[in-house]
Amino acid sequence: MPNPAVQPAARGRAYDSAFLRACRHEPVPHTPVWFMRQAGRSLPEYLKVREGIPMLESCMRPELVKEITLQPVRRHKVDAAIFFSDIVVPLKAVGIDVDIKPGVGPVIADPIRTKADLQRLRPLEPDDVPYITEAVGLLVDELGQTPLIGFAGAPYTLASYLVEGGPSKNHERTKAMMYGEPELWAELVDRLAQITSAFLKVQIAAGVSAVQLFDSWVGSLAPDDYRRSVMPASTKVFDSVADLGVPRIHFGVGTGELLGLMGRAGADVVGVDWRVPLGEAARRVGLGKALQGNLDPAVLFAPTHVVETKAREVLHAASALGGTGHIFNLGHGVLPSMDPDALSRLVAFVHEASAR
Numbered sequence: 001m002p003n004p005a006v007q008p009a010a011r012g013r014a015y016d017s018a019f020l021r022a023c024r025h026e027p028v029p030h031t032p033v034w035f036m037r038q039a040g041r042s043l044p045e046y047l048k049v050r051e052g053i054p055m056l057e058s059c060m061r062p063e064l065v066k067e068i069t070l071q072p073v074r075r076h077k078v079d080a081a082i083f084f085s086d087i088v089v090p091l092k093a094v095g096i097d098v099d100i101k102p103g104v105g106p107v108i109a110d111p112i113r114t115k116a117d118l119q120r121l122r123p124l125e126p127d128d129v130p131y132i133t134e135a136v137g138l139l140v141d142e143l144g145q146t147p148l149i150g151f152a153g154a155p156y157t158l159a160s161y162l163v164e165g166g167p168s169k170n171h172e173r174t175k176a177m178m179y180g181e182p183e184l185w186a187e188l189v190d191r192l193a194q195i196t197s198a199f200l201k202v203q204i205a206a207g208v209s210a211v212q213l214f215d216s217w218v219g220s221l222a223p224d225d226y227r228r229s230v231m232p233a234s235t236k237v238f239d240s241v242a243d244l245g246v247p248r249i250h251f252g253v254g255t256g257e258l259l260g261l262m263g264r265a266g267a268d269v270v271g272v273d274w275r276v277p278l279g280e281a282a283r284r285v286g287l288g289k290a291l292q293g294n295l296d297p298a299v300l301f302a303p304t305h306v307v308e309t310k311a312r313e314v315l316h317a318a319s320a321l322g323g324t325g326h327i328f329n330l331g332h333g334v335l336p337s338m339d340p341d342a343l344s345r346l347v348a349f350v351h352e353a354s355a356r
């Protein structure tokens with residue numbers, strides 16, 4: 001069923017790509033496939049060009065961003081590129097002292113925990129991120145008919161890094177603020193919604209053909225808390241880019257119990273991790289949304305015939321839903337220790353097994 005929420009605005013040469021057609025629920029010659037975190041440490045060519053350059057600095061060098069974004073497209077023949085950046089780049093751009101520590105993740109020097117701390121989270125202006133505009137422009141020229149996916153972190157996931165001060169297993173300080181200081185929390189996620197919206201708009205204005213909102217850690221919330229304390233801010237982000245003619249993808253991990261609400265938050269495509277089969281995910285997400293997913297990334301460590309059996313199961317589950325509106329992906333990101341050749345073989349397999 002075509003999704004009327006996706007405007008048929010021309011987004012250049014990628015408009016008729018399998019990926020964008022699948023986002024719009026249109027027939028495709030084969031199921032499109034790309035991988036979250038496809039650019040990165042699983043690729044020797046990535047490790048080589050990143051040598052000696054800190055992660056966040058690499059995100060500010062347009063020529064390097066272009067090269068790293070293109071690497072998995074060249075190697076794996078995926079149907080879409082994802083812009084090489086990070087969810088904390090816009091936080092750094094508004095002046096938050098954040099660093100990405102290798103093997104750890106984002107670390108915030110002075111966490112945001114009080115009303116006074118919030119003043120440090122000013123709105124993002126396009127002039128704060130000229131390197132994003134430049135890198136997207138370079139990429140769109142080079143990619144031609146291959147779509148470029150822009151992205152940002154969702155308010156909850158960004159808030160968890162800002163409040164905890166770094167990666168966290170239980171998100172206890174974040175939840176303590178959400179439960180204990182609801183007004184402070186509401187202002188925090190509202191400010192983050194503005195920053196995220198502005199960051200996505202910069203990427204869309206520069207030419208990306210779809211955007212994905214990563215709410216990686218939202219699966220730690222109960223549905224009622226998500227609905228009350230998080231969903232309004234995510235909806236604000238989706239609404240802010242609703243009229244810009246690009247499909248909006250929403251992704252989180254461990255979100256089985258949240259899929260219905262995430263579907264209602266405003267995206268056109270909902271990402272599903274491996275814990276919920278696609279048929280059940282479609283029932284929870286509701287009519288009219290395309291689905292993205294959902295092979296368990298760990299399957300890639302098994303022998304090829306197992307990878308293919310499991311990939312075929314995902315394709316079957318999707319075709320039982322009517323054969324349109326599916327983008328093949330992993331249920332979460334590529335792991336650094338994955339064999340890149342296994343990923344390339346998987347792309348070829350998905351294309352072949354789904355050819356119509």
Ligand code: CP3
Pocket residue numbers: 035036037038039040041050055082083084085086087088100101102103104105106151214216333
């Ligand atoms: O290929 C792509 O998907 C595009 C690039 C991308 C990166 N980060 C590059 C990166 C994307 C889409 C992200 C999003 C991101 N960043 C998320 C959401 C996606 C998810 O996996 O759930 C999150 C939670 C972050 C925060 C973050 N940044 C983490 C947890 C890490 C890993 C820390 C580590 O070393 O294990 C980072 C760093 C990071 N971002 C790397 C890359 C390639 C690794 C750093 C390096 O190569 O030095």
